[in-house]
Amino acid sequence: MCNNKFYIFDLVTTYHLISALSFCISKSCKGDEIVVYYIEDMDGKYQFSDISFISDSGVLISLRKQKKLNGFYWTIVPFVNRLLSFRETRSSIYLGHHTYYKPTVARYLDKKELMLGRKFFTFGFEEGVGTYNGFSQEKDVALREKKKYFLAKFVLKKILRSRLFLDFKWGLLKDKSEEVDKCYKSAASIVLNNLYSELNGLKGTKLADLSNKVVYFTTPFVKIDLMSNEEYNDFFCRVVKYFEENNIPLVIKPHPLDDFSYEDIAPNADVIESSAPAEIMMLGFNVKMVAGVNSTALVTASCLYDCHAINMVDFLPEKTRNRLNLGVELQSIFDNNTSRVDEEHFSCSRGNGF
Secondary structure (H helix, E strand, O other): OOOOEEEEEEEOOHHHHHHHHHHHHHHOOOOOEEEEEEOOOOOOOOOOOOEEEEOOOOOEEEEEEOOOOOOOHHHHHHHHHHHHOOOOOOOOEEEEEEOOOOHHHHHHOOHHHHHOOOOEEEEEEOOOHHHHOOHHHHHHHHHHOOOOOHHHHHHHHHHHOOOOOOOEEEOOOOOOOHHHHHHHHHHHHHHHHHHOHHHHHHHHOOOOOOOOOEEEEOOOOOOOOOOOHHHHHHHHHHHHHHHHHOOOOEEEEOOOOOOOOOOOOOOOOEEOOOOOOHHHHOOOOOOOEEEEOOOHHHHHHHHHHOOEEEEOHHHOOHHHHHHOOOOHHHHHHHHHHOEEEEOOOOEEOOOOOO
C-alpha cells in the first residue's frame, strides 16, 4: 500500500484533467489519493462538478471546486523542502499545475502536510497545444482575453517552468513514448467511465462505428473573436462542401464553448451533443479520420489513436489565418501529426490523402 498524495490546481478543461491524471497514474499505486481543483472556463462556467471515486487500480480521485484563499507564508515550504531531498518515497506529495509551477498552490494544503516532513515534488502537465505557444501567440491570447501585465507574466511563467521549479515535465504532444501513451489512454478511460458515461448510450446507435466517417472537432472562433458569424458560416460551408465532394460522411463534434448552430449549414451531418473532448470520443467509437483547425484534438487523435488528422487551416479567411500563425515548435508538432488541406486543389499536403 502507498500513501502518496497528488494535488492538481487551476484545472479548466477535460484535456487538462486527462493530462494531469496521466502523470499521476505513472507515479501512483493502490492506496494513493489524487485531489483535483477545478476553476471556471472563459465563459465563467465550470466544466466539472464535485465528485469522488476510486479507480480500478485502487486510487481515490476527488474533484473539488477551487476557492480563493489568502496568505503567502506557507507557499515557500514546498520549495524549500524540494531542495533538501531528491528521493521519491511511497508517502510523497506531488503538486501539479499546467505547464509551470505555481507557488501559491501551497495555500490549499493542510498545514500538517506541510510540517510533517513529507517529501514534495512538483510537476507541470501539458495543457494542449497552448503549452508550446510562442511570444506572439501568448500576446494575442492576452489581448483577446483582456489580460493585464502580459509581458511580466510571460517572463515569470518561463522562469516557473524551468527545472529550478519543476521536478517533472509531462506531455504527450511533443515527446511521445509508450509509457506516456499508455498513461494517457488509462486516464482517458477513467474520465470516460466516471464523468462521461452518457457517451455509452451512443454505442448502440449509428454513431457507434465512425470508421467510414470524418469527425470534425470545431473551434469556437466566433466566441473568441477571431471570426464574425458571417465569416464562420462561410468557412464552414466550404468545409461541408469539401467532405461532400469527397463522399465522406461528416460528423460534427462541437467544442464545449461553441454555441454555433450547425443543423442548417450541415443538414446531412450528425452532430454529437456532448461536452466530452476528442480524447474521450476516440474511445470505443472506432474513429479513423478527424478534422479541425490547429487544435489539440487533431494532434491527440493522430499521435495517441493513430487517426488520419486533417488540418483545414487553409480554409480560414486570410486575416484569421494570419492571427493563428504558429511558432516554429508548434508548427512542427502539427506538421508531424496532421495533413494540411489545400482548398484550391482539394488535396492533402502530407501523407496519402484518403
